[in-house]
Amino acid sequence: MSYKIMQYQLKRKVKAFQFLIHELGFSMKEAQRLVDRKRVIVNGRKLTRKSAYISGDIGIVQFVPNSQNLLPIFQTPDFALFDKPSGVLIHPNSHQTDYSLTHEVKYLFGPKANITHRIDKETSGLVIVAKNRKAERKIKGAFEAREIKKGYLAYVHGRVESELFIDEPILKNSD
Numbered sequence: 001m002s003y004k005i006m007q008y009q010l011k012r013k014v015k016a017f018q019f020l021i022h023e024l025g026f027s028m029k030e031a032q033r034l035v036d037r038k039r040v041i042v043n044g045r046k047l048t049r050k051s052a053y054i055s056g057d058i059g060i061v062q063f064v065p066n067s068q069n070l071l072p073i074f075q076t077p078d079f080a081l082f083d084k085p086s087g088v089l090i091h092p093n094s095h096q097t098d099y100s101l102t103h104e105v106k107y108l109f110g111p112k113a114n115i116t117h118r119i120d121k122e123t124s125g126l127v128i129v130a131k132n133r134k135a136e137r138k139i140k141g142a143f144e145a146r147e148i149k150k151g152y153l154a155y156v157h158g159r160v161e162s163e164l165f166i167d168e169p170i171l172k173n174s175d
Contacts, residue, residue, distance in 0.1 A: 065106035
């Protein structure tokens with residue numbers, strides 16, 4: 001499972017935000033995200049206000065990455081290139097997803113690393129991973145500006161009589 005509930009016991013009343021930031025070491029943005037996504041549980045109930053005073057049994061639902069030893073085929077201090085195998089998700093699609101490329105990326109490079117684009121689960125191919133936020137902005141910007149282009153190559157079984165180049169959508173829109 002990708003998410004685990006980390007348990008804490010808080011004896012005195014303190015503001016939820018102060019507990020998350022000062023006691024557990026989350027950044028302000030991370031603490032806000034935990035509350036917004038209802039990943040803070042106080043005495044069995046999901047916390048909805050960061051300014052609430054909390055005490056007692058505290059649970060924090062956190063993403064815990066795991067590894068299947070998929071290593072990058074190339075990397076620099078700012079980015080890495082993975083050869084994603086067919087059958088591997090880019091992102092977990094539920095709390096029950098056991099493994100995705102995101103698991104590997106967070107396991108290897110930490111919480112600030114992110115995948116910069118997607119390919120389908122069934123598709124194998126190269127995926128660019130930014131190791132930090134600055135690199136992520138640059139790489140995603142390059143995709144948007146079409147400075148980085150994605151291409152696909154299909155393998156076919158059987159005999160192909162002559163070389164063929166197809167530059168058409170695989171499936172036409174039904175409209």
